[in-house]
Amino acid sequence: MSDDAPPEALRSLASWLLTQTAAHAHRLVTDGLGAIAARGHHYRLLASLDEFGPASQATLARHSGVHTSDVVAALNELSAAGHTARLPDPADRRRNIITLTPSGRTHLTAMRERLQAVQEDLLRPLDATERATLTTLLTRLLAHHENRERESRHAG
Amino acid sequence: MSDDAPPEALRSLASWLLTQTAAHAHRLVTDGLGAIAARGHHYRLLASLDEFGPASQATLARHSGVHTSDVVAALNELSAAGHTARLPDPADRRRNIITLTPSGRTHLTAMRERLQAVQEDLLRPLDATERATLTTLLTRLLAHHENRERESRHAG
DNA sequence: AGGCATTCGTTGGTGGCGCCAACGTCGGCG
């Protein structure tokens, strides 16, 4: 649906370049994960569990950046598939403790492989140095805006 | 909702960096345009009209990259606000010819100003050279994936 | 000890964006 060249008014906007390339990246990721019946949220949650160990849904949300209401839905799916276990915290009955099951660990590994392939696909036209540069620039932008968010949340 | 640091498994994925920064960019754009009751699609369409002149909805979709079904909705809003005019093409009665009204031109200018401010906000941590580098890298990625899309559409 | 604010999980809903299927209308070409 976008055969002709976009107007310069778009091409010259960094925000447009970002959201467009991100859209392509998102499609690659969705397709890659879709092939093993997974979605972005699943990877974020399982990766967080793997790296930080068992956690409540709230801390899981904070680590993964997934909204708590979406964490509920994603964990419903993951638990139904046996990839996570949801058991009540005896020390605080408001909380659930989420753990990664062996099946979940296997699934996570499969996701990682898919995502590695996606990165290759995504970054194909760039050489190693350029990839590093891109990563650095994006990381700096991200850090900046994450800080801004934190400040405005604590101030407001 | 994302207070703690994301896991390294995310930070190391270029696709994640892209979609995250794009999400921030998208929010800035949405807020900026929202202040003047505009949305992303509106800008894309008006900018296309401004740069390429009056066009049918189909060619407008091709230029702006907005899906035709979404073009309909956006043009309903823009026409209702008097920013565009939709008149039947006498030469081809399937087509509508969309034109930019004076009011639309004014609106476009206001959007441009907002978006310029957003770019500043978005890229604040980068100096001029770094901004140029980022633009170049993203443009190359975008061109690559756009070509891939075209090829697969004409092949399949 | 009592009362209040806060946290946690959950439900249901919103909006943007990208996209697909279907349909009636109309034009162009073999």
Next chain:
DNA sequence: CGCCGACGTTGGCGCCACCAACGAATGCCT
């Protein structure tokens, strides 16, 4: 003439980000 295709439109889907509200439970503060 008949068929294929383009055009505009409607209605719907999926993913992601996010918000409001609620009951249950906890912790703090007095």
